[in-house]
Amino acid sequence: MAPRPFRPPFPWIRVALALAALGGAGTLVYGCMMSMPGRTATPPLAPLTPVESSAAERLRVDLQALAGDIGERNLRRPEALERAAQLIEERLRASGNVPVRRTYAVDGQPCSNIEAVIPGRSEATLVVGAHYDSVRGSPGANDNGTGVVALLELARRLHGSSPERTIALVFFVNEEPPYFKTERMGSRVWAGEAAQRGVIVVGAVSLETMGYFTEAPYSQQYPFPMGLAYPDKGDFIGFIGNIDSRALVRDVVGSFREVASIPSEGVALPDHTVGVDFSDHASFWLHGWPGLMVTDTALFRYPHYHRPTDVPARVDPGALARVVVGVEHAVRALAGASSP
Numbered sequence: 001m002a003p004r005p006f007r008p009p010f011p012w013i014r015v016a017l018a019l020a021a022l023g024g025a026g027t028l029v030y031g032c033m034m035s036m037p038g039r040t041a042t043p044p045l046a047p048l049t050p051v052e053s054s055a056a057e058r059l060r061v062d063l064q065a066l067a068g069d070i071g072e073r074n075l076r077r078p079e080a081l082e083r084a085a086q087l088i089e090e091r092l093r094a095s096g097n098v099p100v101r102r103t104y105a106v107d108g109q110p111c112s113n114i115e116a117v118i119p120g121r122s123e124a125t126l127v128v129g130a131h132y133d134s135v136r137g138s139p140g141a142n143d144n145g146t147g148v149v150a151l152l153e154l155a156r157r158l159h160g161s162s163p164e165r166t167i168a169l170v171f172f173v174n175e176e177p178p179y180f181k182t183e184r185m186g187s188r189v190w191a192g193e194a195a196q197r198g199v200i201v202v203g204a205v206s207l208e209t210m211g212y213f214t215e216a217p218y219s220q221q222y223p224f225p226m227g228l229a230y231p232d233k234g235d236f237i238g239f240i241g242n243i244d245s246r247a248l249v250r251d252v253v254g255s256f257r258e259v260a261s262i263p264s265e266g267v268a269l270p271d272h273t274v275g276v277d278f279s280d281h282a283s284f285w286l287h288g289w290p291g292l293m294v295t296d297t298a299l300f301r302y303p304h305y306h307r308p309t310d311v312p313a314r315v316d317p318g319a320l321a322r323v324v325v326g327v328e329h330a331v332r333a334l335a336g337a338s339s340p
Helices: 011-034 052-072 079-093 140-159 186-197 241-260 317-335
Strands: 102-104 108-120 120-132 165-172 200-207 236-243 264-269 293-295
Touching: 011 241, 011 264, 052 079, 052 186, 052 317, 079 108, 079 140, 079 236, 102 186, 108 186, 108 236, 120 140, 120 186, 120 317, 165 186, 165 317, 186 200, 200 264, 200 317, 236 241, 241 264, 241 317, 264 317
Parallel strands: 120 165, 120 200, 200 293, 236 264
Antiparallel strands: 102 108, 108 165, 236 293
16 A cells, blocks of 8 residues: 655645745756846946947947848848848958858758858857848848847957857858748758767857847836746846756856946746747757857847837947947857957
8 A cells, every 4th residue: 555645734834835845946946047147237337338339330330231221131032131141241351250151052042151260279169140131021120130240240359369169150041930940040051060060069159139128117028937037127138048058158147247238137948938949049959059049038028029110220239239248258258268
């Protein structure tokens, strides 16, 4: 006969034990998924530094060229997608980097991932990427023009840095539907080719929808029940990975907070959590590589997400510059590159 389960004799004891168990579970969840090193910046924020101000102007100019002048760019508008690719190559060459196209065909049309590699002293590779296509019907200023121009600025700032680990700066194609989470998605193609080449990827950082910030109360939404633990104002930049990428998330957030002048939040969540895999970093999980996205949380904050109104005027280049400076510091720390 099976032993009878232990039942405390008094109801209040059962309640106390249940609360203790829930508290212990909450502490475990916080420690594993939500606790991040360092201290986030808090408002009121200091004025932009000269470095941030000059970066903000370059970001503004590049974003206007990409999302304002070119606008919607995807395989429904292949000429615009090609113009975007050429713009990326031009900017990379201007900063001393060497762009390399990795072209593949989708429905008979050529499309390309574009990479610029900063060689390291070891074969271990840190990938920093952003998709340059936009969803159909949108000029894609925030999604994902901000990620593209941020990556171009990082390319300028990291050129000649002589890191310990190789840094691969990759501009991915075909992140948006109908290619999202399919084998024709640019980051899946690039990651698969990298695995075949034997590239040792130590981490992937995806720059995804990064330029919209607001201090309005209740402007920030979350998948349930994350809103119980995070701010209701959309004034921070987020770092989001899966549980297997927890160490990477903590390393990036800790380094970012050492210098960043903008609030930040980080979390490592189960893969099935809504939104945690909404970018190119998830393509690297398929190969067992850690990855995270840097984001303003997109549809959980941005009212113009995937709309024709996602134009450059919606983006805050100063706030984006604050993010870029912090991300640069984190990338240098991960790659073992000296400060400029």
